[in-house]
Amino acid sequence: MNKENKTHRAAVLRGMQALLVSATVLCTCGCKDWEGLVNNEKPFTIHSIVPSQLMANDTVTIKGIGFDDAIKVLFNQTEATIVSKSADAIKVVLPEMTNGSDALTEKIAVRVYSPTQYREKPYEMQFPNAIFTLENLKYKVDTLAHYPVGPGSYYTEIALSHEEFPLKVHFLTMNVRAEHLLFRPVLADDQLGNTERVIHMGPRKTAQGHGRYFAGVNGDFFNLGGDNRILDGMTLDGNVVALPTETGVGNMIVQKDGAVFIDELSYSKPQITIGGTVTPLDNINNKRANDQIVLYNHFYGATTQTDDTGTEVVVKPTEGAWALNANVAFEVVETHTAKGNTAIPEGCAVLSATGTKQAVLNALHAGDKGTFNIALAAASYNLSAPVHTLGVKPLILKDGKPTSYVWNERHPRTSLGLSADRSTLYMCVVDGRWRNVSAGVTTTQLALLMKRAGAATAFNLDGGGSSTMYAYNTGLDGTGLMNRPNGGTYTRKVANAFFAVADVKDDNRIAAIASAGYVIRVKQGESAALRFYGINAAGLIVDNDLKDVQLAVSPALGTIEGQTFKATGKQRYGTITATRQGVSAQIRVYVE
Numbered sequence: 001m002n003k004e005n006k007t008h009r010a011a012v013l014r015g016m017q018a019l020l021v022s023a024t025v026l027c028t029c030g031c032k033d034w035e036g037l038v039n040n041e042k043p044f045t046i047h048s049i050v051p052s053q054l055m056a057n058d059t060v061t062i063k064g065i066g067f068d069d070a071i072k073v074l075f076n077q078t079e080a081t082i083v084s085k086s087a088d089a090i091k092v093v094l095p096e097m098t099n100g101s102d103a104l105t106e107k108i109a110v111r112v113y114s115p116t117q118y119r120e121k122p123y124e125m126q127f128p129n130a131i132f133t134l135e136n137l138k139y140k141v142d143t144l145a146h147y148p149v150g151p152g153s154y155y156t157e158i159a160l161s162h163e164e165f166p167l168k169v170h171f172l173t174m175n176v177r178a179e180h181l182l183f184r185p186v187l188a189d190d191q192l193g194n195t196e197r198v199i200h201m202g203p204r205k206t207a208q209g210h211g212r213y214f215a216g217v218n219g220d221f222f223n224l225g226g227d228n229r230i231l232d233g234m235t236l237d238g239n240v241v242a243l244p245t246e247t248g249v250g251n252m253i254v255q256k257d258g259a260v261f262i263d264e265l266s267y268s269k270p271q272i273t274i275g276g277t278v279t280p281l282d283n284i285n286n287k288r289a290n291d292q293i294v295l296y297n298h299f300y301g302a303t304t305q306t307d308d309t310g311t312e313v314v315v316k317p318t319e320g321a322w323a324l325n326a327n328v329a330f331e332v333v334e335t336h337t338a339k340g341n342t343a344i345p346e347g348c349a350v351l352s353a354t355g356t357k358q359a360v361l362n363a364l365h366a367g368d369k370g371t372f373n374i375a376l377a378a379a380s381y382n383l384s385a386p387v388h389t390l391g392v393k394p395l396i397l398k399d400g401k402p403t404s405y406v407w408n409e410r411h412p413r414t415s416l417g418l419s420a421d422r423s424t425l426y427m428c429v430v431d432g433r434w435r436n437v438s439a440g441v442t443t444t445q446l447a448l449l450m451k452r453a454g455a456a457t458a459f460n461l462d463g464g465g466s467s468t469m470y471a472y473n474t475g476l477d478g479t480g481l482m483n484r485p486n487g488g489t490y491t492r493k494v495a496n497a498f499f500a501v502a503d504v505k506d507d508n509r510i511a512a513i514a515s516a517g518y519v520i521r522v523k524q525g526e527s528a529a530l531r532f533y534g535i536n537a538a539g540l541i542v543d544n545d546l547k548d549v550q551l552a553v554s555p556a557l558g559t560i561e562g563q564t565f566k567a568t569g570k571q572r573y574g575t576i577t578a579t580r581q582g583v584s585a586q587i588r589v590y591v592e
Contacts, residue, residue: 042066044114046121053105053126054094055573059083060123062090062112069114075125076108099127102141102452128521128573128590129161132452134445137162142521147514148539149471150214150502152178155482157518165410168438170469170483171453172215172427174500176260176418180538182211182501183254183425185219185234185390188494192241192285192299193228195493198468199480202499206472212506214472214540216499217414217427220392221462229286230495232391233267238323240284240374241299243267250395250459252416252498253378256385260425262418262457263378265389270295272351272360273327274370279360281351284374291355295372297322298344306340310354311361316347318369324386325375332368335361390498392416397447397458407460410440412467412486415447416498417455426455427498429469434487465492473541474516474533508542510534513549513580515587520565520576523592527566530587532578552577557589567591 044066054060062073068087073080080092090112099106110123130141139160146156152175160167174181186205188196196204202213223229233244233251244267253261270281282292285300288310296304304312314334322328330349336342342350349372353361376386394405397417412432418425428450432440441449443460450458468491469482476482476489485491516531530551534543551560556571565576567589576587 042069044069044117044119046110046112046119049110049121049123053124055126055128056094056096058094058572059091060094062092062110063088064090064112064119066114067112070112071115072113074109074111074113075123094125097125099129099131101130102132103130104128126573132160134160134167134448137165139167143518145516146518147474147516147533147541148512148535149474149541150174150212150500150539151181151504152176153181153215153500153539155215155471155474157482165439166437167441168431168434168483169449170429170431172217172469172471172500173453174215174425174427176258176423176425180503182258182503183252183260183388184213184499184501185236185252185254185388186213186216186497186499187234187236187241187299188228188496190299191301192230193301195222195228195495197491197493198470198497199491201497202470202472202480205499205501210501212472212502212504212540213499214502215427216470216497217416217429218462218466218468218494219390219496219498222495228495230391232393233265233389234391234496235324235376235386235389236299238321238387239297239299240270240295240324242286243270243284244391248379249391249393251378251392252390252459253381253383253386254388255383256387260418260422261378261381261383262395262416262459263380264395265391266377266379268373268375268377270372270374272370272372274360274364274368277360279357282357288352288354291357293351293353293357293360296344296350296352297348298346300344303341303343304350304352306342306352308338308340310340310352311338311358312336312340312342312350312352313361313364314342314345314348314350315370315372316345316349321347322349322372325383326385327371327373329369329371332364332366332370334366335364337362390416390496392459392461394459395457396443396460397450397455400451400456402444402447402451405443405460407443410442411463412438412440412465412483413443413446413463414461414467414469415450415458416461417450417453417458419454420456424454425500426450426453426458427469427500428453428458429467429483431467431483431485431487432463434484437487438484461498462494466494468492468494468497470497471541473544478544502538502540504538504540507536507538507540509536510542510546510580510583511537512583513546513578513585515578515585517587519588519590521590521592522565522567524567527564530563530565530576530578532563532580532585534580546580549578549580552579553589557591565589 083091234241431438512535532546557574
């Protein structure tokens, strides 16, 4: 062998030795997939972990080879108690661990150690609670309720546990494209300046025969204690209810085709055109001042409530109805000079002018024609035919990020939001001023809660004592009150609200059942009563205390008597199956 070959062979041998040393070090420090054959070690590896999901203090079996040499087992660096071991299996008790994720399961690393090496395999550990981080605060999440309330719509109640700032959060989540689902703002008693409780709006509007107003939340800020005037604008059925007091405010917008938007709106100056002459209007549905021309419609009341110092003209659309973003042709029906408080007939409007503005109306006679126009422009969308709008303050969440519009005080709060593709609408109320139960949130925290639910855009509505959520035939004593305003049951009268409407006929036939409680948490040896709702084909609750439900549970978990579960078994968690006339539901159970 020549010198060059000898040198090459020596280099190769040194390289192989280095590789073997590296492999030995690697396996000693943490080999995951070697079979333990380095330095004549016997095979040592994990094949499986069964069952695939368990909770703390449950016994799990790790199957593999070489485990008679195992010295310890770690779950995310927390040591488990070894119950027994053999060459091909180790039984351990899962250690108590803190959930680090916003889910009921978390993927963790399981390591089995021999004296010289370890093997690692991922495992999904189950937790009774998820963990949610809100700004710098960590909350334990407990879903208390989750059940259908209408077409494509679900109510969810969540308790966020924290020693200093606990929260109770209520969501209504709605599939905007669900069949028979409509959205509509509601004006208190259908008249500007009035106030009404949200829990009374739904039944009142339903009684008018235009669908079931099955869920909603309070709306805009208003002049509480004064004239109760809405501050940020509102339109209904193409009619302006009130103009906003400031520009660029957030709005919930419902188009003629049912599409729903959230955006910042700007209103053009309303105007009328008569004989080619354009006359700007000074206001709509507001008190007429000197030298002003104001339009009044039926949302203002039965009459214009004016004195006799001006001129008033009753006008009616010549085709169809009043509309936004369109030139609406109208015809003069009546004229009144030096006479006020003119009646506002159904479908009509009244133009009222004083001082220098009277000349425009004084020249009109019955049968004269004109047009009315007001244009609404959105900042991010091309609005073609808006039908309803509900104005509020600027957005708190835009493109998935909290905005600079911030109120840092913790209060009860209400929000409306949409997913990025506008297919899901979210209504949210966070309770507040409720000692030891719900401290309330800032607007930034509200934005983050809406984002966590799935919203990309959201705004903050009137809050405090106004924050109210309603859902038909459920809630407090079946009244529909889902939250607890200021920690109580008294609901403030508000100026308007936003509602989901089921465009369906009454149907009391039960097509599904749902548990009032999403999860049962009960101590060993104690009992918990279950309550069930009967749901019709449209998703509406038609029976809020269903009795003829059969329950079944594993004896390892507990026993059933009527509609009461008792935790008599040794199993710490499982499910109860509820059945009625061929339809069923399952309820999670955690025994503490």
